[in-house]
Amino acid sequence: MHAFRKARAVCAALLTVGTVAAAAAGCSSSGGSAASSSSSGGGGTYTFWDPYPQYNNTSDWAKLVESCGTQAGVTIKRTGFDTTALTTQALLAAQQGKAPNILLVDNPVVSTLAKAGALTTTATNGLATGSVATNILGAGVINGSTYGVPIGANTLALYYNPKILSAAGVNPSSITNWASLTAALAKVKAAGKTGITFSGINTEEGSFQFLPWFWGAGASLTNLDSAQAVAALTLWTTWLKDGYAPNSVIGDTQTTAWQEFQTGDVAFAENGTWQKAAAAAMGAKVIQIPGENGGEAPVPTGGEFFTIPVQSDTATYATSAKIVSCLSATANIVKTDNTLNYIAPTKAGQQAQLTADPSLSSWVSAVAVAQARTGNNLGTKYPVISQQMWTAVQKAESGAATPAAALAAAQSAATAALAK
Numbered sequence: 164m165h166a167f168r169k170a171r172a173v174c175a176a177l178l179t180v181g182t183v184a185a186a187a188a189g190c191s192s193s194g195g196s197a198a199s200s201s202s203s204g205g206g207g208t209y210t211f212w213d214p215y216p217q218y219n220n221t222s223d224w225a226k227l228v229e230s231c232g233t234q235a236g237v238t239i240k241r242t243g244f245d246t247t248a249l250t251t252q253a254l255l256a257a258q259q260g261k262a263p264n265i266l267l268v269d270n271p272v273v274s275t276l277a278k279a280g281a282l283t284t285t286a287t288n289g290l291a292t293g294s295v296a297t298n299i300l301g302a303g304v305i306n307g308s309t310y311g312v313p314i315g316a317n318t319l320a321l322y323y324n325p326k327i328l329s330a331a332g333v334n335p336s337s338i339t340n341w342a343s344l345t346a347a348l349a350k351v352k353a354a355g356k357t358g359i360t361f362s363g364i365n366t367e368e369g370s371f372q373f374l375p376w377f378w379g380a381g382a383s384l385t386n387l388d389s390a391q392a393v394a395a396l397t398l399w400t401t402w403l404k405d406g407y408a409p410n411s412v413i414g415d416t417q418t419t420a421w422q423e424f425q426t427g428d429v430a431f432a433e434n435g436t437w438q439k440a441a442a443a444a445m446g447a448k449v450i451q452i453p454g455e456n457g458g459e460a461p462v463p464t465g466g467e468f469f470t471i472p473v474q475s476d477t478a479t480y481a482t483s484a485k486i487v488s489c490l491s492a493t494a495n496i497v498k499t500d501n502t503l504n505y506i507a508p509t510k511a512g513q514q515a516q517l518t519a520d521p522s523l524s525s526w527v528s529a530v531a532v533a534q535a536r537t538g539n540n541l542g543t544k545y546p547v548i549s550q551q552m553w554t555a556v557q558k559a560e561s562g563a564a565t566p567a568a569a570l571a572a573a574q575s576a577a578t579a580a581l582a583k
Contacts, residue, residue, distance in 0.1 A: 208238045209483065210263035212253065214467060216243035224503070231489035235482050250275065253472070257281035262472035264483045267314065270302035270535065273468050274542035277310045281472055285309045288471040288480040290487060299508040302535035303468050305542050311470035312491055315505025315512075317436035318462045318533045319375055320525060322447045327356050327430040335450055340457045341379075341398055348407035351430040358407035360424055361433040362417045363399065363560050367546075369553040371463055371536075372417065372433055373399070375452040377552075378534065379460030384541060384548050387555065388567070388574040394455060396566035400559050413560045435465065436526050437504045449525040451532075464533040466505055506530040544581055551577040 211228060218224040225241065232239035242263075244252055250272050256262045257279060268276065276282050285292055290312050292300055303311045323335055331354040333347045348358030362372045376398055377384075382391035402408040412420065417434055424432035425445060433452065442449070451459040469487040471480055489495065493512040496505070497519060506526050507513045513527050537545045555573035558564040564572070 206236055208240050209235075209265065209479070209486065211239050211241045211265045211267070211486070212249060212263045213241065213243055213267040214246040214249050214269060215267075216245060218243060223498075227490065227495055227498075231486050231495075234489055235485040237482060237486075239486065253281065254279060257472060260475065262474065264471070264474065264479055265486060266470045266472055267467045268470060270313065270464060270466055270468050271537050271545060273303045273310050273470060274305050274537045274545070276470065276472075277305050277308075278543050282310045282470050283473055283480060285311070289484045290469075290471070294509045294511065296508055296510070296531075298533055298535065298538075299464055299466075299530070301538040302464060303470075304538075306540060311468035312487065313508040314467050314469060314491055315496055315503065315507055316530050316533060317465040317505055318526070318529050319372065319433055319435050319452060320449050320462070320529045321359075321452055322424065322432045322434055322438065322442050322449055324424070324427065324430055324445075324447055326427075326446070327351060327354070330354055331356065331430070333430075335448070338450060338453060340453050341455045344453055345398075345402070345407070348402065348430070349405075352405075352407055357409055357423075357429040359402065359431040359433070360409060360415065360420045360429050361399075361412055362415045362420045363412040363556055364414055364416055365553050365557040366416075367549060367553070368417050369556055370549040371465070373552065373556055374463045374536070375433070375460040378462075379452065379454040381455070384539075384545070384552075386574070387548065387552060387577060388570040391455075392570050393567045396556060396559050396570060398455075399556070400566055403560060413557065436506065439504065439522075439526070443522070451525065451529055459528070459532045461532050461534045462529055463536050464530070547580045548577050551580075 209232065215224060228239055228241050246269050249268060253262070253266055253268065253276060257276070262281060266276075273282070286308070292309055292312055295312060299313050299316045300309065303309050303313065328335055328347070328351070331350040333350050338344050338347055351358045362368045373395070376395040377392055380391040380395040382389050382395060386392070399408070403410065403412070409423065411423065415423070421432060421434050421438055421441070423429055424434070425441070427445070452462060454460040469491060471483045471487065474480070493507065493509060493515055496507045496512050497515045506523065507516055516523050517527060536549070541548070551573035555569035558569040559566045
């Protein structure tokens with residue numbers, strides 16, 4: 164991409180993610196120099212940014228990063244950013260010609276960076292994608308080109324408290340669709356407990372948690388006000404109206420919803436892979452989120468992608484690819500997954516995880532039917548659609564609008580925003 168056009172694309176992306184840093188940077192068209200201090204791809208120091216500021220230099224993750232650098236013959240300078248800050252910093256660095264050699268970013272961000280011209284494709288950088296499950300790789304594929312490889316995937320399922328279900332006379336194996344789940348919630352309420360908790364907040368977390376029900380009804384993100392979408396939102400609002408879910412879900416994050424489940428007074432919690440250790444500690448079990456008429460509902464993929472940003476010294480790509488290949492190797496993913504809580508993106512990796520921990524079988528099954536939020540070439544359209552979706556969920560949950568009216572307004576707003 165021509166330097167001037169790339170600068171304009173990155174500037175536009177900065178404005179899209181809503182950062183004031185774009186103004187501070189001036190969104191100039193000057194290219195600058197690449198950040199890598201390596202010499203023609205051999206030796207030197209390679210920069211690596213990830214969204215794991217919680218892991219310091221003594222952590223297993225940091226030690227793995229250092230080891231992969233050593234194996235590639237270089238030193239890695241790693242910096243951990245908050246997820247939102249990482250997106251902003253990556254766009255600014257690209258605009259200034261100072262991108263790190265390797266970026267590990269939340270999977271919906273890949274399309275934003277790719278559209279801005281900040282990332283190389285796997286065809287250019289040499290990363291291998293052949294063994295990665297198609298549905299997990301989907302978040303990194305834009306218009307037929309692939310812009311990275313996933314470190315793994317996390318997703319959502321229904322945790323349940325066996326003691327509450329037993330006291331309420333509910334067999335978890337009987338829950339196969341929405342009707343049987345709702346019937347179970349009614350029994351739990353009759354037994355004096357709360358049925359289900361989830362995150363219905365007006366952020367991406369709310370959209371992330373609504374998507375299994377939305378997709379499980381057969382709805383499409385390009386048609387927010389379809390009958391199927393209305394059915395999904397009506398399910399949630401009915402649970403609230405009938406007292407099966409607490410009103411707190413309107414403002415609950417995934418963390419606060421989980422904390423409600425941990426009180427021992429809630430039968431079910433929609434939550435993710437990252438809570439599996441806490442769930443095991445309290446004796447909670449897992450079932451898949453059911454589709455409206457049966458089967459497993461498609462769930463959204465969470466997790467990060469390794470990407471290789473554009474560099475002025477293209478000879479660095481080969482070494483960056485070696486480092487990424489090491490970090491994403493099956494053995495290393497399985498080893499570090501106890502910390503990162505991801506399901507491996509390959510069949511071989513998943514089998515190795517199951518061998519080490521058979522209790523992961525429910526999560527492997529969930530990931531198998533998962534979908535990328537930015538898939539089907541939605542790319543940077545997804546954040547616009549998602550914002551309108553979570554706004555509609557909030558309106559309906561609070562009673563400010565019916566599910567049909569809230570979703571009709573969301574579709575109208577999304578159409579208008581995407582037409583700009």
